Amino acid sequence: MMPVILIILFIGLVLLFSSFFTVKQQTAVVIERFGKFLSIRNSGLQLKLPIIDRIAGRVNLRIQQLDVIIETQTKDNVFIKMKVSVQFKVIQEHVYEAFYKLEYPHDQITAYVFDVVRAEVPKLILDDVFVRKDDIAIAVKRELNEAMMAYGYDIINTLVTDIDPDIQVKNAMNRINAAEREKTAAMFESDAQRIRIVAKAKAEAESKKLQGQGIADQRREIAKGLVESVEVLNQVGINSQEASALIVITQHYDTLQAIGADTNSNLILLPNSPQAASDMLNNMVTSFTASSIIGEEMKKQPKRVKDRGNKTSMDYNPSDTSNPGEPTK
Known part of the structure; x- marks a missing residue:
């Protein structure tokens, strides 16, 4: 008799402990009784009837992400691979629909993403696909929201995370x-x-x-120094022509000295003997004296009256009005 009682107590304890179960945070548990939906239990310690009730499934209420890779063609006939990331979650008030109406939510979401992307991308050229990828993501989200809301799913966001051309x-x-x-x-x-x-x-x-x-x-x-030098030479009895010639000779020798000091200068042949310097001085004095005499003689000559009637004359200047009288007709 005693063993039977122990067995009954053991079975009772097992059934008692099996009646309790825990539900994690952001999770919902679907309870069925004899295969029929009974209730939805949220996080915490929960109780069910042993043998009669059973846990049909657990539904994740956290945000999930699904990455979908689609190969499609643009308007300018370029094949691209596009990666679309869909962030979604089960609406807590619609756990029943999410659990019973849709068996494979990932496949359903993937099918809608394929449909929208392959409808939008062929309208755009490749450059516009990169520019308007946000518009494509918005179109995917709008289409998914309309379709998945009836199944208890909320589309949080959609992102076009990668565009990979050929x-x-x-x-x-x-x-x-x-x-x-x-x-x-x-x-x-x-x-x-x-x-x-x-x-x-x-x-x-x-x-x-x-x-x-x-x-x-x-x-x-x-020039100022030359003027002063000429004035000094004039004071000692040397006239201007001789002084100018002497200054030129001095500059001549200064030039020779400067050329000799420059080792990089090219070969220049200049007369540099004492006789050459004397000849140069005499020639300059003679030239200056002749120029002075000619200038004085030209000043002494009277002015000739220009005949305006004779237009072939070299002395005629129509713009010169300094000569008195009118031309004879």
Whole structure:
């Protein structure tokens, strides 16, 4: 008798403990009685009748993600692989519909994603697919929401996470992008070169301007020094012609000295003997004296009356009104 009682107690304890079960957070449990839907139990410690009631299934209430890869063709006949990520969850108030109406939700969602993407992408060229991928994602979400809401599913978000064209198309796009960047780099390099040339030209112009001013100042000071030298020589009884010739000879020897000091200068043959210097001095004095005499003689000559009637004369100047009288008719 005692063993029977122990067996009954053991069975009773097993049935008692099997009546209790726990449900995790963000999970719903579907209870059936004799194969018929009874209730939905949420998170926490729950109780069911042993043997009569059973757990038909557990439904995940957390947000899930499904990645769908679709191969399709664009308007410009380019085959691409597009990856669409769908984030969805079961609506807590519609666990019954999610559990009983749809057996394979992932397959159903995948079918709708394929249908929408293959309807939208062929309307666009490849470049527009990259630009308008958000519009494609919105279209997928709108279509899925309308279809899956009846099954107790809420579409949280849809994302076009990857667009992968054919390898040959991808290489061609890379070459186009590289060519565009080289073109842009060449344009910037050209602008930089132009700026450098303009800046260099401005610097050279400014340098030449300053150099010219320096040469002008130098020559001005040289002229002042020459005037002072002539005045000093005049004071000791040397006339202007002889003084000028003497200064030229001095500069001649200064030039020879400067050429000799420069080791990189080319060969220049100049007369540098004492006799040559003496001849040069005499020639200059003679030239200056002759020029002075000719100038004085020209000043002494009377002015000739220009005949305006004789237009072939070399002395006639129609614009000269200094001669008195009118031409004879």
